[in-house]
Amino acid sequence: MQIGGSDASTAAVQPNAASKQELVQQLATSSNTDGGIIAQLTSNPFFTAGFGLAGLGAAATFARRGVKSGAALLKRRLLVDVEITNRDVSYQWFLYWLKLHEQGRLVQHAVSAGRKPSSMSALLQRLTPSMRQLSIDTELEKLPNGAIKANFVLVAGPGRHFLRYHNAFIAVNRQRETKQYTADGKPWETITLTTLYSQRHVFESIFTEAHALAVENVEGKTPIFIPRSTEWKEFGNARPKRPLESVLLDEGVKERIVSDVQDFIASKKWYADRGVPYRRGYLLYGPPGTGKSSFIQALAGHLDYNIALLNLSEKGMTDDRLNYLLTIIPERTIVLLEDVDVAWVNRRDMGGDGYNGPSVTMSGLLNALDGVASAEERIIFLTTNHVEKLDAALVRPGRVDMTVYLGNASVYQIQQLWKRFYDDVDPDGVHRQKFLETLQAQGMLRVDESGASASDVSPAAIQGLFLYNKDNPLGAIEMAGQLLPPLQGSPSSISAADKS
Ligand SMILES: Nc1ncnc2c1ncn2[C@@H]1O[C@H](COP(=O)(O)OP(=O)(O)OP(=O)(O)O)[C@@H](O)[C@H]1O
Numbered sequence: 001m002q003i004g005g006s007d008a009s010t011a012a013v014q015p016n017a018a019s020k021q022e023l024v025q026q027l028a029t030s031s032n033t034d035g036g037i038i039a040q041l042t043s044n045p046f047f048t049a050g051f052g053l054a055g056l057g058a059a060a061t062f063a064r065r066g067v068k069s070g071a072a073l074l075k076r077r078l079l080v081d082v083e084i085t086n087r088d089v090s091y092q093w094f095l096y097w098l099k100l101h102e103q104g105r106l107v108q109h110a111v112s113a114g115r116k117p118s119s120m121s122a123l124l125q126r127l128t129p130s131m132r133q134l135s136i137d138t139e140l141e142k143l144p145n146g147a148i149k150a151n152f153v154l155v156a157g158p159g160r161h162f163l164r165y166h167n168a169f170i171a172v173n174r175q176r177e178t179k180q181y182t183a184d185g186k187p188w189e190t191i192t193l194t195t196l197y198s199q200r201h202v203f204e205s206i207f208t209e210a211h212a213l214a215v216e217n218v219e220g221k222t223p224i225f226i227p228r229s230t231e232w233k234e235f236g237n238a239r240p241k242r243p244l245e246s247v248l249l250d251e252g253v254k255e256r257i258v259s260d261v262q263d264f265i266a267s268k269k270w271y272a273d274r275g276v277p278y279r280r281g282y283l284l285y286g287p288p289g290t291g292k293s294s295f296i297q298a299l300a301g302h303l304d305y306n307i308a309l310l311n312l313s314e315k316g317m318t319d320d321r322l323n324y325l326l327t328i329i330p331e332r333t334i335v336l337l338e339d340v341d342v343a344w345v346n347r348r349d350m351g352g353d354g355y356n357g358p359s360v361t362m363s364g365l366l367n368a369l370d371g372v373a374s375a376e377e378r379i380i381f382l383t384t385n386h387v388e389k390l391d392a393a394l395v396r397p398g399r400v401d402m403t404v405y406l407g408n409a410s411v412y413q414i415q416q417l418w419k420r421f422y423d424d425v426d427p428d429g430v431h432r433q434k435f436l437e438t439l440q441a442q443g444m445l446r447v448d449e450s451g452a453s454a455s456d457v458s459p460a461a462i463q464g465l466f467l468y469n470k471d472n473p474l475g476a477i478e479m480a481g482q483l484l485p486p487l488q489g490s491p492s493s494i495s496a497a498d499k500s
């Protein structure tokens, strides 16, 4: 910065002595003169001040432009971005991964706080910034007893975060749109991950890890989907799988349904070759507490399938929406339509909130069940307590291909339930026999000459009695009389008879 103020002040006191002519002459004789033209120019304070300043300005502009385009080039060449939107399934996986990654770091930090960390790891620890802006993700889960449980998860909030993963630094930019919303009313979001081009491979391992975590999260569990607007959304946390053995249906019933479903799943080509829509419908009917819902849940777990719960009486459920939802069922999913008979009740009742009951019509349901054949298999289970209320068109083959009655407990089911609870305290089955005789004596259980049996007690009621008398078979026998009294006009049909 020699050219600055001192030279300018020199210029002010020294008048311009050199005329144009002299300058030309000087130029012509430059080779002979002392020091040459360059030396003279540089020794001339006016020249150096003017040209120097201009040169500096130009250099600064060039530098600025250079830095800008250099940075852009550098960014293009050296950095790599990955963008994920919250419509993509990997979005939640990544947030979950990020949360665990950060938790892992905290644990690491706590561990290294206990012992003296090496100077290198301490430096890296300090150099790695942690997430500062967090946001809460709350999931409401409805427990079987009807209570609502809230699960809170702290996740990286909108804004910029930095993280270190396998010694690569990654910038995470979570942006939230204020004007665009997803179908279920959540703001549109994108996450952009940026790292050095040379370290781009870390993205692959991050997403592989995130996917493995998501799979691990649902392993041994049955994810439940419910409709949200025009999409299926996972509802709460996936439920632990219910073992198929824990549902005790009458002899052979479970096996028959399971093998039918498995056979269907394995017959994709068979259906395609014959141009038959690749779908199968099942109807389970019978009194309350006979294991209809439990069996479907256990079946989904057994097949490693999800469950998509459809409630026809839900507010805002229309024929069109139902139809659409049935065409976009998530992969490997059993659709469950519970209490299919009550969907039509209250159609004309006007609720206090102006809600005038379900707007799905029987013909709408029939059409939706017939719907456009999808490439993937479609398995639908309908349940009802009142099969007599169902429209004959609903249960015709093509809509419902297998109808199974799950009735009150048979002798076989009671024996199986007993064994599950009291096998260790009643190994020879003496008390079991006594329990059955008590039920018979009280008129709740009937056995005909062929050995076929029917009762008025649901497996749910028997399970309740056994749970109350845990490890106490004698208590269960004593309290047997408190099981449901025989119902007036109860069916005396043999339970679990397949009416398909
Ligand atoms: N056959 C069964 N084997 C084992 N447990 C059963 C059986 N039936 C019912 N239960 C138990 O009883 C409870 C209620 O059963 P579930 O909800 O499956 O009955 P459901 O037939 O769907 O009744 P609803 O018609 O009222 O919907 C569950 O806790 C379940 O474990």
Ligand SMILES: [Mg+2]
Binding pocket: 292, 293, 294, 338, 383
């Ligand atoms: Mg049920």
